[in-house]
Amino acid sequence: MAAEHNGRRTGAGRRRVVIVGGGFGGLVAARTLGGADVEVTLVDRHSHHLFQPLLYQLATGGLSPSECATPIRAAVRRAGNVNVLMGTAVGLDAGRRELLVDRDQRLPYDSLILACGAETSFFGNDRWCDHCYGLKTLADSVALRNRIYSAFEEAERAEDPAERERWLTFVVVGGGPTGVELAGELSIIARYTMKGYYRRMQPGEAKVILLDAGARPVAAFSERLSAKVDGYLRDLGVSVHSGARVSSIDEHGVSFEVDGEQRRIDTPTVVWAAGVQAAGFAGSVSSATGVEGDRAGRLPVGEDLALAGHPEISVIGDASRLAGPDGRPLPGLATVAIQQARHVARGIRRGRPGAEGAFRYFDKGALAVVGRGRAICEIRGHELWGRPAFFTYLTVHMYYLTGVGTGHRLKVLVDWINTRLGNPQDQVIDGELDSIGAPPGARA
Amino acid sequence: MAAEHNGRRTGAGRRRVVIVGGGFGGLVAARTLGGADVEVTLVDRHSHHLFQPLLYQLATGGLSPSECATPIRAAVRRAGNVNVLMGTAVGLDAGRRELLVDRDQRLPYDSLILACGAETSFFGNDRWCDHCYGLKTLADSVALRNRIYSAFEEAERAEDPAERERWLTFVVVGGGPTGVELAGELSIIARYTMKGYYRRMQPGEAKVILLDAGARPVAAFSERLSAKVDGYLRDLGVSVHSGARVSSIDEHGVSFEVDGEQRRIDTPTVVWAAGVQAAGFAGSVSSATGVEGDRAGRLPVGEDLALAGHPEISVIGDASRLAGPDGRPLPGLATVAIQQARHVARGIRRGRPGAEGAFRYFDKGALAVVGRGRAICEIRGHELWGRPAFFTYLTVHMYYLTGVGTGHRLKVLVDWINTRLGNPQDQVIDGELDSIGAPPGARA
Numbered sequence: 001m002a003a004e005h006n007g008r009r010t011g012a013g014r015r016r017v018v019i020v021g022g023g024f025g026g027l028v029a030a031r032t033l034g035g036a037d038v039e040v041t042l043v044d045r046h047s048h049h050l051f052q053p054l055l056y057q058l059a060t061g062g063l064s065p066s067e068c069a070t071p072i073r074a075a076v077r078r079a080g081n082v083n084v085l086m087g088t089a090v091g092l093d094a095g096r097r098e099l100l101v102d103r104d105q106r107l108p109y110d111s112l113i114l115a116c117g118a119e120t121s122f123f124g125n126d127r128w129c130d131h132c133y134g135l136k137t138l139a140d141s142v143a144l145r146n147r148i149y150s151a152f153e154e155a156e157r158a159e160d161p162a163e164r165e166r167w168l169t170f171v172v173v174g175g176g177p178t179g180v181e182l183a184g185e186l187s188i189i190a191r192y193t194m195k196g197y198y199r200r201m202q203p204g205e206a207k208v209i210l211l212d213a214g215a216r217p218v219a220a221f222s223e224r225l226s227a228k229v230d231g232y233l234r235d236l237g238v239s240v241h242s243g244a245r246v247s248s249i250d251e252h253g254v255s256f257e258v259d260g261e262q263r264r265i266d267t268p269t270v271v272w273a274a275g276v277q278a279a280g281f282a283g284s285v286s287s288a289t290g291v292e293g294d295r296a297g298r299l300p301v302g303e304d305l306a307l308a309g310h311p312e313i314s315v316i317g318d319a320s321r322l323a324g325p326d327g328r329p330l331p332g333l334a335t336v337a338i339q340q341a342r343h344v345a346r347g348i349r350r351g352r353p354g355a356e357g358a359f360r361y362f363d364k365g366a367l368a369v370v371g372r373g374r375a376i377c378e379i380r381g382h383e384l385w386g387r388p389a390f391f392t393y394l395t396v397h398m399y400y401l402t403g404v405g406t407g408h409r410l411k412v413l414v415d416w417i418n419t420r421l422g423n424p425q426d427q428v429i430d431g432e433l434d435s436i437g438a439p440p441g442a443r444a
Numbered sequence: 445m446a447a448e449h450n451g452r453r454t455g456a457g458r459r460r461v462v463i464v465g466g467g468f469g470g471l472v473a474a475r476t477l478g479g480a481d482v483e484v485t486l487v488d489r490h491s492h493h494l495f496q497p498l499l500y501q502l503a504t505g506g507l508s509p510s511e512c513a514t515p516i517r518a519a520v521r522r523a524g525n526v527n528v529l530m531g532t533a534v535g536l537d538a539g540r541r542e543l544l545v546d547r548d549q550r551l552p553y554d555s556l557i558l559a560c561g562a563e564t565s566f567f568g569n570d571r572w573c574d575h576c577y578g579l580k581t582l583a584d585s586v587a588l589r590n591r592i593y594s595a596f597e598e599a600e601r602a603e604d605p606a607e608r609e610r611w612l613t614f615v616v617v618g619g620g621p622t623g624v625e626l627a628g629e630l631s632i633i634a635r636y637t638m639k640g641y642y643r644r645m646q647p648g649e650a651k652v653i654l655l656d657a658g659a660r661p662v663a664a665f666s667e668r669l670s671a672k673v674d675g676y677l678r679d680l681g682v683s684v685h686s687g688a689r690v691s692s693i694d695e696h697g698v699s700f701e702v703d704g705e706q707r708r709i710d711t712p713t714v715v716w717a718a719g720v721q722a723a724g725f726a727g728s729v730s731s732a733t734g735v736e737g738d739r740a741g742r743l744p745v746g747e748d749l750a751l752a753g754h755p756e757i758s759v760i761g762d763a764s765r766l767a768g769p770d771g772r773p774l775p776g777l778a779t780v781a782i783q784q785a786r787h788v789a790r791g792i793r794r795g796r797p798g799a800e801g802a803f804r805y806f807d808k809g810a811l812a813v814v815g816r817g818r819a820i821c822e823i824r825g826h827e828l829w830g831r832p833a834f835f836t837y838l839t840v841h842m843y844y845l846t847g848v849g850t851g852h853r854l855k856v857l858v859d860w861i862n863t864r865l866g867n868p869q870d871q872v873i874d875g876e877l878d879s880i881g882a883p884p885g886a887r888a
Contacts, residue, residue, distance in 0.1 A: 047597060064508045073641040083643045086597040103601075153491060153530040157547075197517040199527045 014039045014081075017348060018099050018109035020089045020281065022049050022072040025115035025317035025337035032345035034079025041107055043099065045088040047071055048138070053334065053397065055135050056178060059144040059271075060185040061193075069138055089116070089281050092288040097312065111312050111353050113344055114285060114299070118318035118332060121277035121296065128249040132270040135178055144271060148186070151269055152206075156198045168206040169267035171254050173246055174274035175212025175219070177368040180229055182271060183210045184370035187236040208237065209265060211244040211256055213274070218368050218376070220331070225376040228385045232374040246274075276332065278319040289313070294321050298329070304354035305344055314353045316340035324361055335364045367393045458483045458525075461792060462543050462553035464533045464725065466493050466516040469559035469761035469781035476789035478523025485551055487543065489532040491515055492582070497778065497841065499579050500622060503588040503715075504629040505637075513582055533560070533725050536732035541756065555756050555797050557788055558729060558743070562762035562776060565721035565740065572693040576714040579622055588715060592630070595713055596650075600642045612650040613711035615698050617690055618718035619656025619663070621812035624673055626715060627654045628814035631680040652681065653709060655688040655700055657718070662812050662820070664775070669820040672829045676818040690718075720776065722763040733757070738765050742773070748798035749788055758797045760784035768805055779808045811837045 015038045019026045022044035030042045048069035057063040076082040085107075091100035092112075099107040120134040133144040148170070155167035168190075172183045190206035197203065210217070210233065216226040217233070217240060233240050244258040253266040278297035286293050291307050293299050298321035299307060305320065307313040317337030324330045340359060347355035365379030369390065377389035384392060459482045463470045466488035474486045492513040501507040520526040529551075535544035536556075543551040564578040577588040592614070599611035612634075616627045634650035641647065654661070654677065660670040661677070661684060677684050688702040697710040722741035730737050735751050737743050742765035743751060749764065751757040761781030768774045784803060791799035809823030813834065821833035828836060 047593065064510045066508045071641075073638075077640045080643075085601065087601065149491065157529065157531065194517075196521045197515075199524075 015110040015348075016041070016108060017111045017113065018043065018107050019113045019115060020044075020099065021115035021117055021279075021317075021319075022046065022084075023052070023115060023117045023317065023337065024049075024334040025117070025341040026113065027072065027075055028338045028341035029113050029115060029316070029345045030076050030082045031079060032342050033348060034076065034082055036081065036349045038081065038111075038348060040079070040082040041085055042072065042076070042082060043085045043087055043089050043101060043107070044072060045086065046138070047073070047086050049075055050138060052136070055138075055141045056182040056185055058138070058141040059133075059135060059182065060148065060189055061145055062185070065138055065142060068141075089284075091284050094288045094310065094313070109312070111314070111348055113341075113353075114282070114307075114313060114315040114319055115317050115337065115341065116279040116281045116319050118276040119279050120272060121275040122272065123275060125249075128246075128272070131249045131251050132173070132254075132272045135182065135271060135273055136276070147269055148189075152190075152194060152198070152203055155201050155203075164201055165205075165207075166266050166268065168201070168203075169209070169265060169269070170206065171209045171211060171265055171267050171270045173211045173249075173254070173270065173272050175210060175214055175217035175240075175242070176273065177218060177366075179210060179212070179271075179273035180217050180233065181369055181371075182273060183208050183238045184233060184236055184374065187233075187238050188371045191237065207239065209239045210241065211246060211254070212240065212242050213245050215242055217242070220366065221368070221376060221378055222383060225378060225383055225385060228376050229368065229370060232370040235374070236371065276318065282315075282319045285313070285315075294329075296321075303358035304347075304356075305340055305359050306354055311352070311354055314344040316344060322359070330361055331366070333366065336361060367396060369393050459554040459792075460485070460552060461555045461557065462487065462551050463557045463559060464488075464543065465559035465561055465723075465761075465763075466490065466528075467496070467559060467561045467761065467781065468493075468778040469561070469785045470557065471516065471519055472782045472785035473557050473559060473760070473789045474520050474526045475523060476786050477792060478520065478526055480525065480793045482525065482555075482792060484523070484526040485529055486516065486520070486526060487529045487531055487533050487545060487551070488516060489530065490582070491517070491530050493519055494582055496580070499582075499585045500626040500629055502582070502585040503577075503579060503626065504592065504633055505589055506629070509582055509586060512585075533728075535728050538732045538754065538757070553756070555758070555792055557785075557797075558726070558751075558757060558759040558763055559761050559781065559785065560723040560725045560763045562720040563723050564716060565719040566716065567719060569693075572690075572716070575693045575695050576617070576698075576716045579626065579715060579717055580720070591713055592633075596634075596638065596642070596647055599645050599647075608645055609649075609651075610710050610712065612645070612647075613653070613709060613713070614650065615653045615655060615709055615711050615714045617655045617693075617698070617714065617716050619654060619658055619661035619684075619686070620717065621662060621810075623654060623656070623715075623717035624661050624677065625813055625815075626717060627652050627682045628677060628680055628818065631677075631682050632815045635681065651683065653683045653685065655690060655698070656684065656686050657689050659686055661686070664810065665812070665820060665822055666827060669822060669827055669829060672820050673812065673814060676814040679818070680815065720762065726759075726763045729757070729759075738773075740765075747802035748791075748800075749784055749803050750798055755796070755798055758788040760788060766803070774805055775810070777810065780805060811840060813837045 017033060017038045017040045019029050019042045022042055026042055027049050030040055033040050049072050051068045054063060054068045058068045073084050088102040089099055090102050097109055099109060101107060120136050122128050134140040151167045155164045158164040158167060170186050172179050187208045190203045194203040217229050218226055230240060241258055244256045246254060246256045248255045249270050254270050255264050282293055282297050282299055289307055289310055291299055299315045299319060300321045301307055301315050305314045305316055307315055318332040321329050330336045339361060343356050343359045344353050347353045363380055367377045369375040373387050373390045375389035375393045377384040377392045461477060461482050461484045463473050463486045466486055470486055471493050474484055477484050493516050495512045498507060498512045502512045517528050532546040533543055534546050541553055543553060545551060564580050566572050578584040595611045599608045602608040614630050616623045631652045634647045638647040661673050662670055674684060685702055688700045690698060690700045692699045693714050698714050699708045726737055726741050726743055733751055733754055735743055743759045743763060744765045745751055745759045749758045749760055751759055762776040765773050774780045783805060787800050787803045788797050791797045807824055811821045813819040817831050817834045819833040819837045821828040821836045
């Protein structure tokens, strides 16, 4: 069967599958291939799989890093044919079918599954990244949490009222689910969680401002659900600026245009949740194969999820571009990546990545939460909001955490309930104020 | 009553108490003063109180940072007369009775409680600190955890067997409870926790070596209990070198002398758990008051815990030196700091720090744990070991966690049980291998 796909074999005579990325797509692909007659190597530069939909909780102190992340090795421990390599994919030799990894390592493959995901995109304004916080990696989110809790400390210490106000101003750029979730949670911690913590200022004075370039927040949902989210945000005291186009972000704050008027907000804390693009490695694959990515760097694939002219290379998840039934590209959701991973892995189990034929996305709906019983949910045309949507959100996320993760269930559940009751658990500023950027003990 | 102690009053006419340090001593002092007719300011450069006895668990992945640390503000939330200032004490103006804090801030006091604790001491070889890991702060412990889990990744990737062995060698310097606990736990994670994680090497091949300058480990305990600990360590595969004097630590490993013979171990991971000294700020107090510290920098105090010639300055916990009933200085234990804090705070409530008279330490015993049912315990002449000692250890630590901490109980309990069952929870390497030392998102 192996010979059908490709004549090359390993010492053990098994086909070699290399997976780039340990996100939802890569991890599910590896697990689906567990026990199959193939030799799998999963490459990721992190040792952990990250539950990205919960990063906003990590950033605001509701969960700790180990609750949003699980060691990749633990997740594939029982799959004896799956190797994990903690390393960085740096290039591709498509002709020799070898993945190039840092430290001059070459990994030959018979099938390559590219699941390298997405990263923050500043739409060409990359220097903004020095002055704002992202929300895509564990380090991003911990840095943001340190900033948020430090900002309250700075506000308490500030003698000058203008200085205090500056520290108590938080700007979130981007009106998608991530931006909305973070803005809502920020307002909740300032208003409720930290009530009574300070003596000289009230954290409830904090201003949370959401800058959204679109006409309405969470524009991927219906107008009715958008309006619900808008109402939830305003209930929580978040100022929502729709149609706000950011023109610059610097160390002192953010400038933007709204209704043709230039405006400026002074703040040391700007969070960028406005856009993503395929991870940089997709660009290397593009160069190596000649298949050009779209504007967001996503690699176009055929219905069998293979790259044009390269049936041995499958691209899944956020790094791939495939039109859905409505003609629009499938969204960057974990469910898309997971379904695509299973599709490709089952094909490989049957002999070749494309063996399962055309991929069809089964729409499991979309969710967004603004905090404390405020959520929206859209499942195959049905809409929910308020508490019913909120409990759907909790159920779905617990399901995925336990399905893909490898434990932590009880702990996360306890924290989850605690956080929902308004008791975020992880408000610890890692290291010290003056050490942010370089933990004092972090040598070597 | 205020006038009895000192003529100076705040605007509100209340005496001002300044506490330096948010460890066990400082935090208990602040809480004991909660609701009293005094205005309290607690200064700490961290925002958190740290449960230091559990740092070895953080370093080995059994607990996460938020489980070993609790925000100081949360702990004193209900004490409306307690201010918390996140800042660094930089000096003392003993004549004007003002504590100098960074950013040119001056805090006038009527009573000063110095509870600044201890820091790692390299006995004069401070350049060693660039090449080894400490275990006194949150950042220390997270850096060590990153190193431990990265070392296993490096060993898995190493092509050269000597290189692999180097990465799988862990040296712990110091045979006190901290060194013993860490060495035991390191062996447990290598032998049990990570079993099945790797394909190219067996983490159980790891060598854990304990270098102890003394004749026997945990020398503060009886010979019988020392022998128990020695046996536990050997059971777990830890190599114990007693009478080993470290002569140098560099980036490639550690050199030491044992039985007159020079020896060398090649390893990138050396943990220093050999000694502590009073925190640097005790030195500033020494200069400002002319009261000289002992060899470990500890400030000698009278029976009322006051600094000689300064009844308004009390020194408690690891930064102080007071002889116990046996003539030897009281040990650096949380119970000592807590009892001293209560003593001083009750005095202040009665009008002056010394109002409670001579401090008498009530010996609550001492404990050390080597892991999984292996512990020793000495309480007022009674000795326990094995499971009875282990359950005593669990009970005592849970008691202190819930007594001094402000929650997390259920979560820590769940993790605790999980960890005891051999499932450490927090094996996440923060950031990436190449980002250790400077998390990519940590700007500003």
